[in-house]
Amino acid sequence: MNNDIHAIGLDIGTSKVRCVIGEPAADGLMNIVGYGESDSRGMRRGIVTATEAVSESVTRAVEEAERVSGLDVASAVLNLSGEHFRGENKSGVVAVAGAGREISEEDVDRAIESACAMQLPSGWEIVNRLPQEFIIDGQDGIMEPVGMTGSRLEALVHIVIGPSAGRQNLMKAVRKAGLEVERMMLEPLAAAESALTDDDKEYGCALVNIGSEITSLMVFGRGAVQHTAVFPFGGLHFTKDIAVGLRVSIQEANKIKQRYGCVASFLLDGDARSENIEITPVGRTETRGLTREILCDIMQPRAIELLQHIAQETARMQPQISSGVILTGGGSTASGMVEIAEQVFDAPTRLGYLDGSSFGGLAEQVSGPEWAVAAGLALSSMRSQIREGSRTGRRPSKVAEWFENFREKFR
Template identity: 30%
Template sequence: MRSWGPGAPPPRRSIWSTGIRWSGRRPGEGCLQRGSGEDAVDGTIVGIDVGTTKICVLIGEVTERESLRIVGMGEVASRGLDEGVVVNVREATRAIGEAIRQAEQFSGYPVERVWVGVGGTHIAATNSRAAVAVANPRRGVTREDKERVLRAARTIVIPQNRDIIHVIPRSYTVDDQTGIMDPEGMQGFRLEVEAHVVTGSSTAVGNLVRCVEGAGVEVQGLVVQALASAEAVLTPQERKMGAVLADIGGGTTDIGVFINESICHTTVLRVAGNHLTNDLAIGLRAPFTTAEEVKRRFGHAMVAGVPEGEAIEVALFGDSGRQPVLRSYVAEILEARAEEILMLVMREVKRSGFDGLLPAGLVLCGGSANLAGLRELGRSVLGVPTRIGVPRGVEGLVEKVSDPAYATSVGILLWAWRETRTLEAQPARREAGLWARVLGWLRTFLPE
């Protein structure tokens, strides 16, 4: 079993508690690639969303206003992937390389290190609890204490063929005080954490990393796609009150349940947008590409949402050429599968045990969330508040990425930006803490 989370030794492919991979840098070297924009201060962050239908590379630039501006974008159709998992290393590597080159040409920045989104039905998660003694109760909980308890939380029994990708603290307990989001600085003797541990197949993760590095770049960190999408589309109130995110992509649907500002449940369904298209291709007796175009241009998730008697011309199999097809028939096919996907999402939520704690309802994103009428179908079938999530929190190429299909792509950048700032703040905090201890020691020798 390889480990991508906190507490692992620092070989070339380990990810620490913040989710950042040790990249062989010398001490003092920054985590970000340098940018050259007029108000760029911290350089660039690069994210790669390797999905079933598309591979998207975004380059973000951190500005002096402490904002993230997207300055580069590359997108190609996926090759060598099925349901978010690599099935052909050579084809996937070429496609990733093409997307990277497009982003480089768009932005003018070279890409050296990247953050990569991980998806697929091999993703699984569990909640873990652990406790440690506070090293110095009088001084209070330190960052080192938090790192120790997170390392303890990752000591769960998993098969040898799985990797730990994330160990995310949900809440802390200091002695008898529960529900603490950040215990640093609090006095106490015992520190306990409830953490969400996300794992993935070693083979699937390793093949993805191999393809990305085969394209000539270094993998700086991994982020599970459901977490990335939530980073881009969920509001702080939704995270706090309780909401379920469903990223309906081409090959899979990524689900994340959030309560009290933290992730509680993560899973992936093997049903998504391609199933909608395939159903339509079978029902119309048309090529898959034709069915995809019909779905995008004329599809609707509710029969009641299309005009009665309206017909469209569709090129079907055989030599009969283009034939008229009622839009209501197209909607009937799509509604059945869309309703099944929504019901499967809610079944997973009920299985998690949090179904009665989600007043913010359902947030849909991913390319298939663009299907007309899906929001209304969710409200009708599930009886919960439902909205379509659009990426937010970035500047720059907003018009290009303001689409549910780019939720994961934008979220990877936002996740990487947050984690990078956390890592780079640690040396400064440790240095400040050292000087505070030295001054405190000197004061003991000074007269009052």
């Protein structure tokens, strides 16, 4: 195995920073050799609001991962998050130029470029170009057109756009912590890397990453990304509801939520419903009691409301999400979230644990859905470092790079 490769994924969230260190193992697996987590400071809705605080939180998570692995971390692949990112499906058509009408990499390059020619709001950029398929003289569903014959080449491309300032500010905070930024990757794409199977992507599924203040949705189908959307809500909304409803501090509300919370009342049996929870209202020293049923009555309507927003986005999708819904992110671990999502989406739903066929080593310690983004970032870094290493000195063309990324992403 190539032990020079160390793949580092750094997921800088609004509530937690998580770092995963991986090394290549046999059969394309990644052995997880280090991981670290810290409370995040200086972030709001996925965006940096205080550089110094973010850089300190990054340092704490990275140092912990370094201690576990015994390695020094010099660079990392980062998550790209923020409420303004959105995806659009575009197409671009070109005439095949070459002799014998054989499609070249340049033709594909031009078709993708033509699909990406769009007016962007000031300060915005294209953050991802994800080819979906190609159409040659009306024949659709073609994945690798180079070398085929035809006269009209059309590229269907999923393009994700967003403001560039958020990306630049996160990079600054990470560099301040003494780390190089290898690359940045959209949060749901990273989660998909570690939690989805090839069949999920082929037959159609919705990946929903529920964070603290941001929830992102990516719909896959026919092996490609079909839709991307970001919503400005997450687990913190439940905490705030509990804090207001029970008149407790945010910290206490978060503890109550994680320890006793449930978003599906039908999961609570008689004993659980009447189970007594002691709480200390703000400004009081004496405690007061409430039942788990009351807590569930606060959380369940909010869960349904938030999931309905997301389900509305997927309802219009063709092909449909036959492989169902996969939930990742800390917010997805709330008791009853899978069951209630199954009802709202009317589709099979599961938590996105790390795909066992891709991870070894300390994978069990970070198998939970809240680690999906950090582990996916590390896995993506490892795969691209292996690709780089296997190249024979020749820099590949832009199109070849797109295709490699494309194949890797949907493998």
